[in-house]
Amino acid sequence: MSTQTGQKAKASNERPEYSASVTKQHGPGMGNSATEKAVNFGPSLRRLLAELGPNKVLLGVVVVMGVASVALSVYLPRLLGKAANVVFAGFISKHLPAGTTIDQVIAGLRAQGKSDQASMLSGMSLIPGQGIDFSRLGGILSWAVGLAVLSALLSFLQAYLLNKVVQWAIYRLREKVSIKIDSLPLSYFDSQPRGELLSRVTNDIDNISQTLQQTLSQMLNSALQLVGVLIMMFTVSPLLGGVTLLIVPFSLAVSLIIGKQAQKRFVDMWTATGELNGQVEEAFSGHALVKVFGRRREVEAEFKRTNDKLLRSSFGAQAISALIMPVNFFIGNLNYVAVAVIGGLRVASGQMQIGDVTAFIQYSRMFTQPITQLASMTNLLQSGVASAERVFEVLDATEQTPEATGTLDLPVKGHVRFEKVGFSYSPDEPLIEDLSIEARPGQQIAIVGPTGAGKTTLVNLLERFYDVQDGRITVDGVDVAGVPRGALRSQLGMVLQDTWLFGGTIHDNIAYGKADATEEEVHAAAKAAYVDRFVRMLPQGYQTVIDDEGSNVSAGEKQLLTIARAFIADPAILILDEATSSVDTRTEVLVQQAMNRLRVGRTSFVIAHRLSTIRNADLILVMEHGAIVEQGTHEELIAARGAYWRLYQAQFKAGREEAVA
Template sequence: MTNNPQDTLRNEDLPQNTLATLRRLLHRLGRQKRKLAVILISTLFSCAAYALLPLAVGRGIDALAQLIQTGVPAGEFWTAAVSALKIPVLMIAAAALTSSLFSYLQQFLIASVGEQLTLSFRQDISAKLNRLPLRYYDAHKTGEIMSRVTNDLEKVSAIMQEGLPQLIASLFTILFAVLVMIKLNLLLFGVVLVSLAVSMAATGYVSKLAQRAYGENLASMGALTGKLEELYAGNRVVKIFNLQAVLTAETEVQIERQFRAQRNAQFADFVIYPAIRALGQLGFIATAVIGGGLAFNGVITLGTVQAFVQYVNQIAEPVTETAYVITSLQAAIAGAERVFALLDEPEEIPDAGKGAEAITAGHVQFKHVRFGYRPGSTLIHDLNLEVRPNQQVAIVGPTGGGKTTLVNLLMRFYELNGGTIAIDGQSITTMGRQALRRRIGMVLQDTWLFAGTIAENIAYGKRDASRQEIEAAAKAACCDHFIRTLPQGYDTVLSGENPGISQGQMQLLTIARAMLTNPAILILDEATSSVDTRTEMEIQKAMARLMQDKTSFVIAHRLSTIQNADQILVVRDGDIVERGNHRELMALNGFYTALVNSQYAEG
């Protein structure tokens, strides 16, 4: 991977397939055809009215000049001037009012179109994220996904509400100004055209330099942000190893790099582009000088020269702004491209749509199951397993051996490469995923609580649960006592980022959440890893009572907690290498025995 800022800009801020992305974007915009038609017409009339202003002003100047040449007496001059300027002034007022009204209508509608486009994207992405398989989230960082939902969509929205209307208005303004100048005087138009070509060439060259400066600034800012996040997040570890001075020096290097990049970007904004605008004013000067000479010789009128000068100003700024808009448009198309890439991701295989009413006893069977996370790489080769109703099955083994994979397959988080998994005689592929998962309770090692009250968090899987049911589940999970010590008890509001309770207490709440749903099958994926030994023993007693009428799978790290399991599966490299109860496995003196002895040795 390269750290070159230019490479970063090319890969991230420039689209890889502009035409295809534009077609898809225009197709989505086509849902708002009427608004877009009104916007286009409004822009057309606004720019046309704006183009009439110099003509109206020029006509007024010619009228005054003619009045002066006729030698009107001083006493009658103001009356004659008012009469001569009446029509030009009305034309100016009408053109200005028309341009303003249509411009307002355009801005009002384009804001609606931009927000509606963003809303449609967000709705589709939200639905898409719910249909994506778990393997997608395993392969993509959360920050990357969030960036597509936020940053990339903001780029698209910004260009729709600001950049694109500006670009269209600039093109129409240039078009109308050019047509009028050609009609007024071809020679003066040639002068304007030469100056415009010079200005555009200089703008194109400078835009590339500025784009490079902006790209380096973005890359350096990203590197600095990542370094600071790393420094602050790992502050305790940094202090433990006394690396404050080293990391401070590394951070200062990033700060210096970002300072230079920001300075170059600011230079592009405050020096280069004003210089380009000054270059564009050369056309203004040339037009005034040559036009003045033509007016002096009677070839054209003074009002025509003044109109040309105004037209030069009208088209000079749009030409400069176009460079800004095109750069922003590229970034927006690249953002839309990444959003479309997310929307094109393969989804979960469609459900059969049937319910899971057949799950009553919890009889689970794995028959010749084969599975691999990546094509060509098989983790589970030929798994056969039968778990009878109400049995407690413990799954143990080394990290990465495939323990969690077994329960993920049972929950249909991943689809099998071969074989079948059946519950109470019915293949899980014939059941709807939602119906299946409602019959299976799962507690993960990683706790997750949302911003809300403790009661709401416990009732997350059963929204209509009564307070009595919530409290009963909390008591069974050994968390009722600490909940009642909180200021508002079950109505205490937890924050998603900083809940205000310990990690172990959070784990107890997630266990209570699973207990409340009263599932037919219970899965505990190292669910007690974050609690102390005494609390774990209490939970084990409570779980033993709750699991009397349930089939349960327990993934455990501390082997002492699963010695009473009906069946223990020792998983290694995706295969079950040993199975039996604790006594049978210890008698084998195999891999399970080695795991138990190693933990006692560590203890």
């Protein structure tokens, strides 16, 4: 498509109203304000997790591996408890008189009044005089090592596959955002500061990626571990299991209270991040103006205010969320003390073995650990969901009207008609009403008038950057609303006052107007636009690399390059919005001569403030307040001594005064 991407800033009455849900832009140093929106956590989280859906099979494998890995790791304390029982029983057995039975030893202890010791030994498997059974102990420890290795291997494979699932989900999310941006109307970008939008599609998506990467695996394993440990605890001792289970309501209550406070600050943090990015992008893009008008201190002060706001919200979010882990550790330690006391009493009474108590103590630790992890992961998840909602706001933005299926008759002749067109950016501020224009094939139509008259709006309507609200626009008799935007714009070449060059070579910037352009076509377009004459003087010629802002070529040279880009597209209709405003007088004459040659057989719309550039136009339209107040040739309009004559006299008088000065 030959349309240039940069858009000319509109006058105040042409600028659409900003949405209440986005940050308003006020210019360097003038301050930003943002409307904050609370995170709708549940629905946003479900929507975010739905992005993993296309990889549900792989996700199922991840869950199975997680179950297997956690099951093996959860069984390890039970095995180690059995090993402890073997060691402890062997140690006690070795100090009992050989040749007796355990029943005789217990009976002797009761006879001596040592019933507590007798009760403790009655719950143990002892062979008096025999030491530690190292054969059985070695078998148990071998199983423990094997299960630990297998659990670690499954955990690694689970993390590897989950990483693939997450990265594919983020890939699809970025793709959705890219497609969405392509389908959004120009009005959306007019109402969005670029830095804020860039923050949503870069910082926020990166934060979502990191959140999913860090939380999904841990939260899945923690949940599985919680269930597995709970089962094992009740298997070992229902009483101690019930005591441990009592901490869950306290942990959940603490986590919810702290999490709600952290959630608000995470929303503030990412809102402030978007504001800061918008200010930085704005200040860097307009750094020359900031310096010229001496607004550096105001810009720095505004940056400091937003940066301070980001610091406060970030510190608050992290500080509050950091409370969850120590508070839950404290609750877990209380449980640890209760388990140790009750377990010791049950061992002393012979109701439990020492290995079961040591195993249960490990399980109690393993039980509080996933609760703490789930609580801390919740805060990371809060941050990720806050970012996800900001991205979803972009995905949910109202798209431009669906593409039509009509076609233009090729080759396009360039017969353009505006038939009773009505349009306004805001319902309460009408701009264009009942406007009718006809441009015949090959005609040069010049549009003049004061700032804010609606001149640029006309070409935006023709390009379908905005759709008309009343009437219609036709090209060769075909309503443009019934033609796909791409098909329409492929027949239009547009050059704006605000030039835009891409980072790359001069050759690539010119060839951007035609995907399959040959070297000969690039050079021909360059010569026609008088680009060739200065490119030949550069050391690398057409292979000279232009930086992203085009700062290594002059403003006039950038304008010529954008004109060459439009010429190579060979459009049926040319739109020139102050296209020669940045070139010197001599170059302007050369460009005008090239225009006269290239416009043969093409319809051209020229928006101009310098009336000297459109004296030879076939038809001049004079606009005021969205309406055509005069039309005719230069000579006819001068003779009529109306609005055009007043504009011409004002420029002529200003020119004479400058010459005298």
